[in-house]
Amino acid sequence: MKRNEIYIIHGTDYRDMTKRLLAEADLAGQIRETAKGKKDPFIGLKPNLVNASDPSMGATTHGELLEGALEYLLEQGFTNLAVMEGSWVGETTGRALKAAGYEAVLKRLGVPFFDLQRDSAHDHDAAGMTLKVCDLPLKADFMINMPVLKGHCQTQITCALKNNKGTIPNSEKRRFHTMGLHKPIAHLNTVVRNDFILVDNICGDLDFEEGGNPVPMDRILAFADPVLCDAFVCDAMGIPADRVPYIAMAERLGVGRADLSAARIHTLNQPAARRASLRRKGRIDALSRYIDERDACSACFGSLIHALNRLDEDGLLKRGMEKRPIAIGQGWQGKAGETGVGRCTGCFKCSLKGCPPRASEILEFLKEHWL
Ligand code: SF4
CATH class of the missing domain: 3.40.50.11440 (LarA, N-terminal domain)
Structure with missing residues (x-):
């Protein structure tokens, strides 16, 4: 290596x-x-x-x-x-x-x-x-x-x-x-x-x-x-x-x-589907309110959580934004929508490519298209 x-x-x-x-x-x-x-x-x-x-x-x-x-x-x-x-x-x-x-x-x-x-x-x-x-x-x-x-x-x-x-x-x-x-x-x-x-x-x-x-x-x-x-x-x-x-x-x-x-x-391989047994709690649960997830892979969902955490730290997440959540996950493939993250939301009006996209990319995308 x-x-x-x-x-x-x-x-x-x-x-x-x-x-x-x-x-x-x-x-x-x-x-x-x-x-x-x-x-x-x-x-x-x-x-x-x-x-x-x-x-x-x-x-x-x-x-x-x-x-x-x-x-x-x-x-x-x-x-x-x-x-x-x-x-x-x-x-x-x-x-x-x-x-x-x-x-x-x-x-x-x-x-x-x-x-x-x-x-x-x-x-x-x-x-x-x-x-x-x-x-x-x-x-x-x-x-x-x-x-x-x-x-x-x-x-x-x-x-x-x-x-x-x-x-x-x-x-x-x-x-x-x-x-x-x-x-x-x-x-x-x-x-x-x-x-x-x-x-x-x-x-x-x-x-x-x-x-x-x-x-x-x-x-x-x-x-x-x-x-x-x-x-x-x-x-x-x-x-x-x-x-x-x-x-x-x-x-x-x-x-x-x-x-x-x-x-x-x-x-070496494709991202893994999220484990159904996972419970969201604390900060992760709070940030998940801004996400509309349908069968997202762990790496994709986790990157979005990190990006949302950065926005929150900078005071950019405001009340009401959860009413227009960011779509993510394989369940969105072929479907239309407003704002989505990852290749699976490619049919959305506004979508960030990547499988999975990195948190730094998601952060820039959300600043430009979602805030
Ligand atoms: S874009 Fe890739 S990593 Fe994200 S949910 Fe779809 S298949 Fe999984």
Whole structure:
């Protein structure tokens, strides 16, 4: 997989999707190339276990991604594997591990888990900043970063670059906040490895790291460049990348490139239909009042939710607009209407193409044609 490539897979069988995605992206080939002749390189997997919550709440990485990734690696002959993470300050990693349901998977596959809150740590020169980083992640020959694509109340988004905050001790996490987060996050990524990024875009939270308002998207993504990953995440959530300063900072430090125009996107299948079992609640339910959905795919509906959330944040959603809702979904195919999002509403007076369209595109479209 090249640095400018992005792989996307849709669906609801997350374990099998993960295995297919990793095979298509040739993760095994990339590991062999990076580990340069090491027979059984030490591979670290770093999920997001920020707090003790079920992954369906939108905060933590789904166990099925871990299971799919570990099965793929073992089938490819890699046995020197370790899963590692340190939860946020105020949570114990052990509780988060239980809540995410990883223990049975790790036991079945015989892969150890390391709590980085208990790991030793040392100071490192991170491109001019001295930062304390846990020892174990830096021993890995290859690191697989497994963040959740989600919103964040301070940094707007969190994905690849910020997920590495789990590789520093709690004392350093506290210090990061006193330094304003952006600069230390960017510098941290000059020290820790980001060899492969496997993104959980199943139902990451709308705007909070700790979850509570999951936005179902039913997608898994793969990147080789964490900066490109986070630039893509901004686009997928309708947030201009310059509102997330650590992305440009990391790019200036040589961590990666944020240029989405140069990205080669491989979409492996069609978006998945929304799960009937999903209940809308809280903010998602409130934003759904502006939507007339008929069998929309998860990725399409989720992108529209993100775009509406941006309009709401800017104070542009007004009472009464729900009386002329935005149509979305396969049930609108061949039907006429006023304003619709996605290829399925192509017969509408005003329709945004795309399957699914991105939140940034939807946002511009709604500003021009719906507000
Ligand atoms: S345009 Fe239609 S088929 Fe495509 S993602 Fe949206 S709802 Fe699904």
